[in-house]
Amino acid sequence: MFGTAKQKAQNEQLDHVGQLLVRAGADNEAAFETAAASPFLYTRLRARIAAAESAQPTGADEGWLALLAVARRAVPAMTAVAALVFTLMLWLASGNAPTTATGFGDEAYYGGDAGVEQAVLADAQNLSRDEVLAIVVAREAQGRR
Amino acid sequence: MHPSDEPTDDALVSATCAGDEAAFAQLFERHRRRVARTAARFFSRPEQIEEIVQESFTKAYFALPNFAGAHAASFAAWLAQITVNACYDELRRAQRRPEQQLDDLSAAETHALTAQLRAADARPDVEATLIARDLAGKLLARLSAEDRLVLTLLDAEGLSVAEIAKLMGWSTPKVKVRAHRARAHLRRVLRKYI
Numbered sequence: 001m002f003g004t005a006k007q008k009a010q011n012e013q014l015d016h017v018g019q020l021l022v023r024a025g026a027d028n029e030a031a032f033e034t035a036a037a038s039p040f041l042y043t044r045l046r047a048r049i050a051a052a053e054s055a056q057p058t059g060a061d062e063g064w065l066a067l068l069a070v071a072r073r074a075v076p077a078m079t080a081v082a083a084l085v086f087t088l089m090l091w092l093a094s095g096n097a098p099t100t101a102t103g104f105g106d107e108a109y110y111g112g113d114a115g116v117e118q119a120v121l122a123d124a125q126n127l128s129r130d131e132v133l134a135i136v137v138a139r140e141a142q143g144r145r
Numbered sequence: 146m147h148p149s150d151e152p153t154d155d156a157l158v159s160a161t162c163a164g165d166e167a168a169f170a171q172l173f174e175r176h177r178r179r180v181a182r183t184a185a186r187f188f189s190r191p192e193q194i195e196e197i198v199q200e201s202f203t204k205a206y207f208a209l210p211n212f213a214g215a216h217a218a219s220f221a222a223w224l225a226q227i228t229v230n231a232c233y234d235e236l237r238r239a240q241r242r243p244e245q246q247l248d249d250l251s252a253a254e255t256h257a258l259t260a261q262l263r264a265a266d267a268r269p270d271v272e273a274t275l276i277a278r279d280l281a282g283k284l285l286a287r288l289s290a291e292d293r294l295v296l297t298l299l300d301a302e303g304l305s306v307a308e309i310a311k312l313m314g315w316s317t318p319k320v321k322v323r324a325h326r327a328r329a330h331l332r333r334v335l336r337k338y339i
Contacts, residue, residue, distance in 0.1 A: 011332060018331040019300045025189075025281035026301030032185035035194035036178045042170060045199050049206050 154220035162209055173202055176221065180228045186301050187232045187293070189282060197235060201228040229294070229312055236290035287334045292327035299324055 127135070152160070152168075154175070160168035177198060184197035204227050205212075212223055285293055298304045298312070306324070310317045 014332040014335050015328055017335060018296070018328065021281045021284055021331075021335075022296045022300040025285045026186040026297050028185040028189045028194075031189055031191045031194055032181055034191040035185070035198065036181040038191070038195055041177065041195060041198065042173055045173065045202050046166075048199055048203050052203060052207070 158209055158212060158220060161206075169206065172220070176224055177202075179221065180224065183225060183228045183302075184232060186297050187236060193235070197228065197231050200231045200235075204231065226312055226314075229298070233290060233294050233313075236293060240290055284331075284334055284338075288327065288330055291323060292330050295320065295323045296327045296331065 152171070154172065157168040157172045157175075161172065180198050180201050181194050184194040184201075188194055188197065201224065205224055208227070212220065218226075285296075288296070294313075295309065298309045299306075304312070306317055306320045309315070310320045313320070315323075
């Protein structure tokens with residue numbers, strides 16, 4: 001408790017010195033008088049305003065600047081998308097992509113609607129895959145004739 | 146000319162917006178000392194103060210159409226807001242400059258500070274004279290721009306928390322928290338040398 005009271009008193013003392021320091025740092029009367037009475041201050045201000053006005057972009061420039069600003073934002077995004085697509089293409093081409101039943105399974109042998117045909121045949125006669133294949137080949141041969 | 150015959154600030158603002166350069170010159174002459182005095186609270190060199198005066202009036206010039214249309218505040222209050230913000234920006238810029246890296250206090254300065262603290266209760270009248278201005282500058286430069294701004298507005302300008310909040314566009318709790326932290330920071334700075 002004594003320690004806390006002592007600490008509090010010390011803080012108050014430091015705050016007091018701090019306030020005096022802030023006031024001393026803000027007491028720049030001589031510099032203020034010099035600056036406020038400075039000659040040609042308005043002339044320099046007008047020159048500064050004129051320079052700022054001439055530096056402002058014109059209407060035509062604004063269009064180009066807006067376009068550049070959009071491009072600046074769009075280029076990284078487009079680059080990221082292109083890199084993603086390229087990586088995806090490489091990955092698919094390398095053969096590491098997971099195979100699907102419809103893509104590289106037995107169904108590849110049966111043509112476009114082999115699944116339907118197989119199901120119909122399987123329901124009707126309960127044939128094996130080899131038998132179904134033989135029937136399909138025979139039908140194709142018939143069709144060619 | 147009788148004071149009542151002089152055009153009001155609002156009339157001069159309208160005239161400036163209509164292209165009357167003399168009206169802007171009149172506004173400048175009317176408010177330049179007030180702006181310089183605010184800048185002198187934060188900066189000790191005349192060229193720094195002049196820079197703030199020019200920066201504030203340049204910003205005000207380009208923002209005059211906004212003031213004429215939308216502000217209920219007086220021109221002086223609006224200009225004070227611009228000036229304090231210009232000072233704040235300059236304090237932040239100054240902290241980033243390499244030449245702003247601080248020297249330690251000399252033995253004489255540390256001794257003066259210690260004597261100051263010991264005498265704080267006994268001789269309040271002479272305290273201010275004991276603290277050299279460059280010592281104050283060196284110590285205050287160790288604060289962040291935000292801390293210095295709040296403490297200067299509170300202790301040197303004598304503004305209330307509500308006035309600072311209005312001036313800076315901050316909430317009242319933000320000003321209170323910032324002031325509390327700033328005082329704690331200044332205490333830590335002072336403890337290092339005492």
